[in-house]
Amino acid sequence: MQQESARRSNRDRTETTRADLIAAARKLFTEKSYAETGTPEIVAAAGVTRGALYHHFADKQALFAAVVEQEAAAVAREIDRASPPSLSARDALIASSDAYLTAMRAPGRTRLLLLDGPAVLGRTAMDAIDNRHGNRSLREGLVAAMRTQSMKRLPPEALTALLAAAFDRAALAIEAGASGEDYRAVLTALIDGLSRA
Template sequence: MQQESARRSNRDRTEATRTDLIDAARKLFTEKSYAETGTPEIVAAAGVTRGALYHHFSDKQALFAAVVEQEAQAVADEIDRASPPALDARDALIAGSDSYLAAMRAPGRTRLLLLDGPAVLGRAAMDAIDNRNGNRSLREGLVAAMRARTLQKLPAEALTALLAAAFDRAALAIEAGGSSEDYRAVLMALIDGLSTARPQAPAPARTR
């Protein structure tokens, strides 16, 4: 029993150290950028040794990847909470879209996920992170809407990639001071433009 308790205690300490490193690194990466942050600053802010850092992460880039993964997961969780299965497919897609824009307003998140992330990790690695998180949620919403026949049937991967790029661009523009209402209106118009609904033809003019 004591042995099991000791193992659990060691696991808890190990997890706490990892969490402290990720939290400290996130704060520094968002305040100063990845390039301007050194590992000595990170270990000092986390209150751990340099050895502890390299026990958990092979280098600064690996720690940065863990920070980015955690941020991407947080965004995906917010999208999933906003678009439960009980919602109509189109309503879920709209709610998830709104949730993404709201989630990306967290301080430093656009820098981590949209600027430094691709620059530091590379496009392929960043795409893999996105596809496990926010893009996965978007793709599931699009596929559900296509199955419900409220959205035109289109190649899911290509549609996800292009819409995700539009949402990312909107998040960056809003972060830079652009009108969130304007960007949301355009994004909603894009989604509605993919709808299977067609405007009704005008009724023929009456003749006397």
């Protein structure tokens, strides 16, 4: 019993240390950027040693990948929450696109996922992360819409990639001050156009 409690305690400490490192890194990466953030700052902000950092992550890039993965998962949760099964396929796609744009307004998220992510991790790694999270939700919505005949049947992978790029471009433009309503209107028109195609 005592041994199990000690294992659980060690596991809890390990998970806490990892979470503290990710939280501290996220804050610094969004405030300063990946390139301008050093590991000494991260460990100081997390209140851990450099040894703890390297116990959990191979290097700063691996820690950054964990931050990006966590952010992408958070966006996907928002998308999934906004599109319950009770919505029609078209309405779910519209609700999901709105949820994506809203989720991307979290401070620093566009920098992490759309700017630093591809630059630091590379396009292939970012595509893999996106495909596990937000693009997975988008692809599922598109396949559902094609299945119900409300949308023209197109290659789902290509369609997902191109629509995801449009959503990403909209998020960057909105963060830079463009009208969110204008971009929402265009994204809705794109989805409706696919439905009528």
